[in-house]
Amino acid sequence: MIRTPLRPLARILRARDRGENPDDIEAENRRLRHEQIQDRARRRAEGRLVVMAGCFLLAFGTVAARMGTLASSAAAEPQAQVLSAQIISQRADITDRRGHVLATNLLTHSVYAHPHQMVDPVGTAQGLAQIFPDLEVERLTSDFTGDRKFMWIKRKISPEQMQAVHDLGEPGLLFGPREMRIYPNGDIASHILGGSGFGNEGVSSAEVIGIAGVEKAFDAWLRDPTNEGAPLALSIDLTLQQAMEEVLSSGMNVMNAKGATGILMEVQTGEIVAMASLPDFDPNDRPRPLLTGEPSDSPLFNRAVQGQYELGSTFKIFPVAQALDLGLVNPASGINAAAPMRIGRFLINDFHNYGKELSVTDVIVKSSNVATVRIAQMIGPDRQKDFLEKLGLFAPTPIEMVEAPTGQPLVPSRWPAVTSATVSFGHGLAASPLHLAVAYATIANGGKRVTPTLIHGRQRPEGEQVLSPRAAAMSVDMLRQVVTRGTARQAEVAGYEVAGKTGTADKPRSSGGYYKNKVIATFASVFPASDPKYVLIVALDEPSTVINGTEVRTAGHTVVPVTAELIRRIGPLLGLEPVTDENLPTIAARFEPRVEPVQAPEIKLVANQ
Incomplete structure (x- = not known):
């Protein structure tokens, strides 16, 4: 910008020549300069006002547009976002x-x-010990008067x-x-x-x-x-869980048992409705793990999942179901039951003498070890192992608990003839009660593999068909006859069509061998038999009761009555309508209306195969 001088020399000289005052020229130029400065300042101010007006117009326009958008949209709650990795104290129910x-x-x-x-460390230590009796006055006093900050x-x-x-x-x-x-x-x-x-x-x-x-x-x-x-x-029902624990606790006391476990599972979904292990604990005041003794001595030990037991005669339905599926026998087939039976240097005997021959159904009803072994020999060790593996008896259960991997079944490394024989009636292979529940649920589910779960309503893929529906139905029918006329007659609860199998297994010593007077008594049940909906496993550790002056430990007199009482309690809570038709046909009748006896082939035994 070119500035005009306040006293231009040419004008000053002309003014002096004309006798005018040169100061007037300076005053006039000063006035003009001030007017120019004011004009520029006014134009700048007007420009700023225009810009500010534009900004306000844009801002209010944006707010108005946003308000219009929100007014026309559906209402929704704002979502909180986590922006840091601070200590998370909130935990879901x-x-x-x-x-x-x-x-x-x-x-x-x-x-x-x-x-x-602290003002009074000694007095504070004494006061805290009175409020919290588990604290020691001497220890607190030492800490308060020491160097700790x-x-x-x-x-x-x-x-x-x-x-x-x-x-x-x-x-x-x-x-x-x-x-x-x-x-x-x-x-x-x-x-x-x-x-x-x-x-x-x-x-x-x-x-x-x-x-x-x-x-x-x-x-x-x-x-x-x-x-x-x-x-x-979770899939459990609090009311049913409480009922199960109350009945099991009473059963433990009546049967003088060391421990007890129970599992109630839905057949079709695999959802566990109730699962208990006694003795138990209060998680509000969780005890410390035991450092000595047997693991099962600790109340923290979960017998249902972690316990590895030889489950005895409850296994007998597995070789029978497999033989039915393979077409080797039918329910009326005659099986050689002559006892004792020798395999190599081992003798296999029965609890009672059942005669020279039993039908396949009576093998289950009367629980013959010898006849079960002969059925297992028809199947052969390789097919037997394959079937038991498909039932899930060789691997830990996939239940959603951190304790599940510790429930690895104890499976023999070799499978000679004697192992095949003993496993067929529940000895030589140790598994948890949950494994047994899954296997029985698979049979009750028409032969489709069931996967256990503790989560309610979770969608799961359909299980593998490990057994034909026909063989599975006939197996359930045999289990029903165990209750109506076999070793589990005390399990008959009117209206609920209980089917099941007892198992009494000698308890192994930690040092090797078996106790002579300690057993694991188990009852694996399915109900109602005409339309299986639930599997119930109940086991007592070292039960013993006196009947007519004689001490007995068998499952039929110890765990079966406890199971019957449990079904009476939970049946109405499950909403099951009692069956009153006495002439209701068996499940097997729907698949095989007429069964003709078939004599099973005689098997020659070869020692140590």
Whole structure:
């Protein structure tokens, strides 16, 4: 910009020549310059106002457009987003299939100490020991008067305990907020739930993590904030679970048993409706693992999943079902039952003398070891192993619990003739009661493989057809006759058509061999037999009762009555309508209206095959 001088020389000289005052020229130029400056300032201000007006117009236009869009859209709740990896204290609830809470969270507090800030360390130690009897006065006094700057007193306390600590008036005792995991039903379903503890923790928050059971198996899911607090719905029914545990507890006391286990499973879905192992524990105050003795001595031991037992005569239905499927026999076929039977240097005998021959049905009804072995010999070791493997008896169950892999069945490394024989009647192969439940559910499900689960409503692929529907139906019919006229007659519960098989197996010693006076008594049942819906496995560890002055341990007199009482309790709760038609045809009649006896071929025994 070229500025005009205030006193231009040419004009000044002309003004002096004319006798005018040169200062007037300067004053005039100064006035013109000021007007120009004001004009430019006004134009700049007007430009800024135009820009601001445009900005306001754009902003209000944007807000108006957004408001119009929101007004015309469907209403929706805002979604919270996780933007950090801080300690996650919130944990999803666990419920049963009906929505009853099995595990939830409770806001509580922890108490910790800054010993260097304490006014009366000795008196504080004495006061805390009175509030928390498990704390030792000497240990607290030593810690409070030492060099420690920080120490935990209790990681979770009740409101009453918090008030009592507060009343001590010690400035060195401080409280921290946190959530704790509580199990409102106490010891009910404790082995399924497992328990929880604290992971990452600070004075103001703590991370709750699963340490056993489904709490640990689904730990990541339960702590995942993207699930938006949705509960984990288990397949168990709280009412049925409680009923099972009450009946099993009473049965243990009446039959003087060391332990008990029960599994109730839906046949078609594999969902476990109730599963108990006694003795149990309270997950709110989970005990420490035992460091000595047998694993089953600990209340933490889950007999249903972790227990590995020789399940005795409950296995006899497997070779019979396979022989029916292969067409080697039919229910009326005659089987040589002459006892004793020798395989190499081993003798196989029966509990009673059943005569020279039994029908295949009576082999199951009377529970003949010898006749079962002869059926297994018709099948052969290779086919026998293949069938048992398809039933899931060679691998851990895929149940959603961290304890499942520890339930690896004890399968013989070799399978000679004597092993094939003993396995056919439930000795020489140890599996868990859950394995037995899965195998019986497969038979009751028309021969389709069933996969157990603890999650309600989960879609699963259809199982493998390991047995023909016809053979499976005839097998269930034989199991029904075990209850109506065989070793499990005390299991007959009017209206529920119970079918099943007893099993009494000598209990093995940890040092080798078997106890002479200790058994595992098992009853594997299916009901109702005409339309199988549920499988129920009940087992007692070391049962014993006295009948007519004689001590007895067999399953028919120990575990069978307990199972019958359990079915009476849970049958109405399951919504099953009792069957009243006395002439209801058996399942096998639908597949084979008329069965002609077929004499089974005689098998020559070769020792140590």
